[in-house]
Amino acid sequence: MPLSGPRTAPGTTWMESGRHVGKKGLGMQYRLISLWPINKRNVGTNALESIGLGTILTQPDRPYTRVTKVGNTRYFEAVYAGLAVTQACLGCHNAHPDSPKRDFKLNDVMGAIVISIQLGQ
Secondary structure (H helix, E strand, O other): OOOOOOOOOHHHHHHHHHHHHHHOOOOEEEEEEOOOOOOHHHOOOOHHHHHHHHHHHHOOOOOEEEEEEEOOEEEEEEEEEEEOOOHHHHHHHHHOOOOOOOOOOOOOEEEEEEEEEEEEO
16 A cells, blocks of 8 residues: 555655654654544644654754653654745645644744654663
8 A cells, every 4th residue: 555645745655654664663754743634533642742742842953852651661762843844835834624723934943853762772
């Protein structure tokens, strides 16, 4: 099954490829999150993501990073600003019927890319 097609938004492609990578068990995961997600499952789900989203809104040029621990396994986690870099981003998010925010402008922070890399024990 292809991850994108002529009518697939770039954000959707990112999300699908992130789910695909996450299922591989490579110790790395990534996904898109937002304070204004079109798909409600793309909200921040933990403290790191919530704090990261708040931080990148005021400092979009600097990722929010932390090392976290789940059980005995450590993870490097980073939240990078997801910017409205093209007119296509604006066209989709500002016009989508499920979008809770419809006034994005070029270079606005639309959300974030969250990357998690397993460091080991």
